[in-house]
Amino acid sequence: MEFFSIIAITVGLKSTDMSTVLLFKSGLNAAWMIAIGSFILIIPSLLLVNSVLKKYQCKTILEVTQLTLGKPIAFVVAFIMLCLILINTATDSRSYITQLITINFPNTPLFILYLCFLALCMWGAKKGWETVGTIAWTTFPYLIIALSFLFFLLFKEAVFNRIFPLFGTGLWEIAKGSFNFIPLFSEPFTLAVMYPFVKGHQTYTRGLYSSLIFTVFLMVLLYLSYLWIFDYRSIGKITFPYNEAIRFVTIGRSITNIETFFITIWLVGVFVKFTVYIYLISRIFGFLFRIEEFEHTIIPITLLVFVIGLIPENNETNIFLVRTTTTAYVKYFILCFPPLLWAAAKVKEARAG
Amino acid sequence: MKRKAGSFLFLISLILLLTGCWDKKEVEERSYVVAIGLDLPSGLDIEKEQAIDVTFQFSNPKLNVKGVSPSGGEEMKDVVSLTAPDLVSARNMANSFVTREISFTHNKVLIVSEELAKTEIFYRLLTTAFKDREIRRETSIIVTEGMASKFIEKNKPEMMIRPHRYYQFLIDRATETGLVPESTINRFFAITDGDADLFLAMYGSYNKQKDGFQDEDQYIAGQVPKKGGNPVQLIGSAVFKEGKMIGKLSGEETRITRLLDNTSNIRDLFSSFQDPLDKEYKIAVRIKKTRKNKVEVKLRNGPPEINVTYPLDMKILSVPSMVNYAEDIENQKKLKLALEEKLKENAEKLIKKTQKEFKTEPFYWSLYVRPLFSTVKEYETWDWNNKRYPYADIHVTMDLEITGFGKQFRESDIEKVID
Numbered sequence: 001m002e003f004f005s006i007i008a009i010t011v012g013l014k015s016t017d018m019s020t021v022l023l024f025k026s027g028l029n030a031a032w033m034i035a036i037g038s039f040i041l042i043i044p045s046l047l048l049v050n051s052v053l054k055k056y057q058c059k060t061i062l063e064v065t066q067l068t069l070g071k072p073i074a075f076v077v078a079f080i081m082l083c084l085i086l087i088n089t090a091t092d093s094r095s096y097i098t099q100l101i102t103i104n105f106p107n108t109p110l111f112i113l114y115l116c117f118l119a120l121c122m123w124g125a126k127k128g129w130e131t132v133g134t135i136a137w138t139t140f141p142y143l144i145i146a147l148s149f150l151f152f153l154l155f156k157e158a159v160f161n162r163i164f165p166l167f168g169t170g171l172w173e174i175a176k177g178s179f180n181f182i183p184l185f186s187e188p189f190t191l192a193v194m195y196p197f198v199k200g201h202q203t204y205t206r207g208l209y210s211s212l213i214f215t216v217f218l219m220v221l222l223y224l225s226y227l228w229i230f231d232y233r234s235i236g237k238i239t240f241p242y243n244e245a246i247r248f249v250t251i252g253r254s255i256t257n258i259e260t261f262f263i264t265i266w267l268v269g270v271f272v273k274f275t276v277y278i279y280l281i282s283r284i285f286g287f288l289f290r291i292e293e294f295e296h297t298i299i300p301i302t303l304l305v306f307v308i309g310l311i312p313e314n315n316e317t318n319i320f321l322v323r324t325t326t327t328a329y330v331k332y333f334i335l336c337f338p339p340l341l342w343a344a345a346k347v348k349e350a351r352a353g
Numbered sequence: 354m355k356r357k358a359g360s361f362l363f364l365i366s367l368i369l370l371l372t373g374c375w376d377k378k379e380v381e382e383r384s385y386v387v388a389i390g391l392d393l394p395s396g397l398d399i400e401k402e403q404a405i406d407v408t409f410q411f412s413n414p415k416l417n418v419k420g421v422s423p424s425g426g427e428e429m430k431d432v433v434s435l436t437a438p439d440l441v442s443a444r445n446m447a448n449s450f451v452t453r454e455i456s457f458t459h460n461k462v463l464i465v466s467e468e469l470a471k472t473e474i475f476y477r478l479l480t481t482a483f484k485d486r487e488i489r490r491e492t493s494i495i496v497t498e499g500m501a502s503k504f505i506e507k508n509k510p511e512m513m514i515r516p517h518r519y520y521q522f523l524i525d526r527a528t529e530t531g532l533v534p535e536s537t538i539n540r541f542f543a544i545t546d547g548d549a550d551l552f553l554a555m556y557g558s559y560n561k562q563k564d565g566f567q568d569e570d571q572y573i574a575g576q577v578p579k580k581g582g583n584p585v586q587l588i589g590s591a592v593f594k595e596g597k598m599i600g601k602l603s604g605e606e607t608r609i610t611r612l613l614d615n616t617s618n619i620r621d622l623f624s625s626f627q628d629p630l631d632k633e634y635k636i637a638v639r640i641k642k643t644r645k646n647k648v649e650v651k652l653r654n655g656p657p658e659i660n661v662t663y664p665l666d667m668k669i670l671s672v673p674s675m676v677n678y679a680e681d682i683e684n685q686k687k688l689k690l691a692l693e694e695k696l697k698e699n700a701e702k703l704i705k706k707t708q709k710e711f712k713t714e715p716f717y718w719s720l721y722v723r724p725l726f727s728t729v730k731e732y733e734t735w736d737w738n739n740k741r742y743p744y745a746d747i748h749v750t751m752d753l754e755i756t757g758f759g760k761q762f763r764e765s766d767i768e769k770v771i772d
Contacts, residue, residue, distance in 0.1 A: 028729050029729065102486055103486050106486065157539075159543075159616050159717075159720065161720035161721065161723060161724070162543075162720065162723075164720070164723030164724040164726070165723050165724070165726040165727055165728055165729055165731070165732045166724070166727055167727045167728050168728065168729055169728060169729060169730070170727075170728040170729075170730065171727075171728075229539070230539070230542075230543060231542075231543035231544075231546065231547050232547075232729070233543075233546035233547050233548070234539075234542045234543050234546045234547075237480075237542075237546075244490060247489055247490065248489075248490050248491055248539060250491065256459075256491075257458060257459070
């Protein structure tokens with residue numbers, strides 16, 4: 001269950017941040033299809049990774065790599081994974097903080113807010129994986145309640161025909177977009193590092209698939225609501241659609257300005273998300289440099305994230321430049337690595353048998 | 354030792370957190386703007402220099418204290434005007450004489466003078482002003498005949514001292530009766546950026562007392578004959594095409610537009626029609642729209658064909674001619690036919706007007722064109738608003754249901770009474 005909520009939070013929250021802007025840019029009003037398309041594209045990889053993990057019970061994906069492909073390759077893979085997830089975490093967290101500053105705290109310096117934020121995430125990560133899971137699971141229902149409430153309120157304002165023309169930029173463009181946005185679902189692969197922490201293989205598989213399907217459903221619904229209330233041309237200009245959407249809704253006509261409610265709960269979700277990321281980084285780092293007690297590396301790693309996050313001059317370069325270039329590589333990694341792993345495992349098995 | 358270090362860290366973090374409230378502002382320290390007025394600056398050439406007259410109306414926090422009666426007779430100085438390069442910087446400029454931080458978070462309306470709305474600069478100003486985090490999408494746009502600053506100044510709400518409530522209620526009620534359109538900034542952007550339909554904004558005016566009596570919804574703002582009360586009126590709408598105001602619609606036309614538009618709903622529409630059996634009198638009816646319009650667009654070579662089914666529910670409220678409609682089925686049929694005829698005629702007249710005058714429609718019908726295309730590119734090159742709609746064949750079919758005759762189904766027998 002904890003695994004379910006962790007995946008749902010880390011992946012699902014992407015529909016509330018700036019990746020939405022990129023998504024709408026490439027798909028216009030068919031952005032929601034791209035989310036589904038990307039999900040369909042990663043299914044084969046997911047299945048392969050899963051079957052390999054099943055074979056080597058109680059091993060992380062990296063240990064499996066080491067067993068099947070040898071130490072040097074495992075080192076390289078882990079290193080690539082580390083770099084990607086590190087950059088991703090840094091740019092993402094920076095983006096979320098900018099989002100918070102732009103909308104809610106115009107006077108607070110980025111430095112301080114970012115520091116406070118990461119300190120809290122670090123503290124959460126320091127408590128260990130079990131705690132992270134528990135936190136995720138306890139906050140999850142509240143997130144869902146808030147989101148359903150938001151959907152309900154947004155429905156009043158929605159104009160459903162805005163979904164047309166159905167295929168937006170065209171089928172071919174959507175297919176290309178789906179391919180480009182595969183990194184939306186990179187978490188299931190990086191989270192495979194935590195495989196031994198889940199109760200059993202069945203729990204893992206069930207948690208993974210049910211959570212992903214649920215998350216895709218949520219994301220699509222959220223993208224559709226943005227589309228329904230803003231229309232496709234307008235949405236391209238909005239930097240933070242989620243924040244605009246929660247500012248737009250009112251309960252009746254006298255209870256307006258209710259965004260604080262949604263912001264608070266959203267923020268809790270964001271904390272969980274980055275706590276998970278930081279923990280993951282330190283875990284991979286620990287594997288890479290053979291550190292048994294990898295949880296001690298959490299503090300320096302958080303600092304590293306902090307420093308990297310501060311490098312870009314503004315959030316727009318951060319998102320439009322850094323994010324798009326890194327994600328360009330992530331998708332090949334996601335698409336190529338699992339088949340390789342699977343083939344290697346097969347070969348090994350054949351040799352042994 | 355460990356405990357000491359822990360408590361030390363705790364104290365340090367307290368220092369960090371407690372001094373860290375950069376954005377803490379008490380309500381006392383803020384001035385909440387409830388209405389923003391935008392005008393063209395007088396005596397400045399906006400072609401050469403970017404400038405705009407901004408008027409702020411503040412809510413008066415003193416009046417919100419419970420139990421304190423507003424000090425009577427004291428003139429409220431809560432409207433300020435200034436000339437600034439744009440809306441966002443006007444906020445700080447105003448601080449040269451307003452002591453508190455000016456906040457837009459509770460702003461309800463953006464009042465724009467007709468003169469400004471007709472220039473191209475209006476759209477530029479609005480889109481860029483929108484980057485400001487405090488301007489909200491549900492703010493309504495009101496276009497005024499004459500200066501926006503005058504509109505705010507002349508506005509003396511009766512019965513309501515708190516201006517934020519006043520604007521909220523004014524807009525809510527006026528949109529419920531259908532005499533003005535719903536015109537939030539969100540809708541403005543959705544329609545203008547979609548570049549296929551006309552956006553309607555509320556049209557307001559302060560009274561200039563023109564004479565002449567017409568049917569209740571034939572007026573545009575400023576012409577409703579009345580005595581006393583607030584000089585400010587909202588009726589009718591300003592028509593925006595591609596971000597620029599190009600014309601206006603009367604209250605009646607606005608009502609029809611809103612009835613033909615599925616995205617807006619009218620709650621409470623009273624109207625009057627000529628009595629078909631006794632032309633001297635007028636029948637008062639209450640119109641309700643419970644069913645959605647059906648809009649079918651057929652693509653053909655040449656102009657498209659559009660079939661609109663326009664369902665209405667009607668309650669007959671007063672029949673001063675004393676003709677018995679409730680019990681006499683024949684009469685009822687005649688009445689229904691006549692009403693349908695009239696409604697259809699009105700709708701067709703308006704459609705013709707939009708085709709000829711504005712070259713596109715305010716009914717948001719592009720929504721029904723969209724499903725016919727599979728990609729945005731095809732749809733946009735087909736160009737609904739400029740190339741297709743003005744030449745389309747549009748057929749309106751009425752579907753009227755008379756659902757009731759009020760709580761007194763028969764008028765009294767006038768001859769007996771007079772006798």
